[in-house]
Amino acid sequence: MATNMVSFILIWAGLAEALVPTCDQDSFESFVRGFCLPQFNKSMESSGYQDSCPWPDVKSHYHALKNCVDLYANLTATACRGWKQGSLVDGFFLEVHQTYFFHCGSQMIQDPPLTTAILLIAPGIIVTLFLPLCVHHLVTDTN
Incomplete structure (x- = not known):
C-alpha cells in the first residue's frame, strides 16, 4: 500500500521519470532493423506480397x-513501449x-450476405417498435 502511494505521488508530481529508464531509440532501431x-x-521476397495478401502463407x-x-x-x-515515446x-x-x-484489408473484409444482415438487424428493430406497445399494455392493465 505504501509503495503504491509513493508511486502515485511521484507520478502526480512528475518525478517518476527519474525512476524509469530512458528509451534507447537508436539501439532499438539498429537491432530490430x-x-x-x-x-x-x-x-517475404518469395511471398508475392506485391500482387495479393500474403497473410496465411x-x-x-x-x-x-x-x-x-x-x-x-x-x-x-522496455521504456520504448511507453506512451511518451x-x-x-x-x-x-x-x-x-x-x-x-x-492488400490484406480490402480482400479480407466483406459485407455479410443480405440474409445474415437482415437476421442480425431485424430483432433490434422489432424490439424497438414493440417495446412501447408492451409497456403501454402493462400500464393500462394495472389501472
Whole structure:
C-alpha cells in the first residue's frame, strides 16, 4: 500500500521519470532493423506480397518477427513501449504492415450476405417498435 502511494505521488508530481529508464531509440532501431527485419524481408521476397495478401502463407514468419522484436523490447528497451515515446514497437509494426500487407484489408473484409444482415438487424428493430406497445399494455392493465 505504501509503495503504491509513493508511486502515485511521484507520478502526480512528475518525478517518476527519474525512476524509469530512458528509451534507447537508436539501439532499438539498429537491432530490430539490423537483425529481425532482414530475416523477415528474406522470407517475404518469395511471398508475392506485391500482387495479393500474403497473410496465411507468411504467418509463421510474421510471428518470428514479432517474437524477435518483443524479445529485444522486453530485455533492453522496455521504456520504448511507453506512451511518451509513441511506442517504437507499434511504429515498427505499422511500417511492416504498410509495406507488406497493404492488400490484406480490402480482400479480407466483406459485407455479410443480405440474409445474415437482415437476421442480425431485424430483432433490434422489432424490439424497438414493440417495446412501447408492451409497456403501454402493462400500464393500462394495472389501472
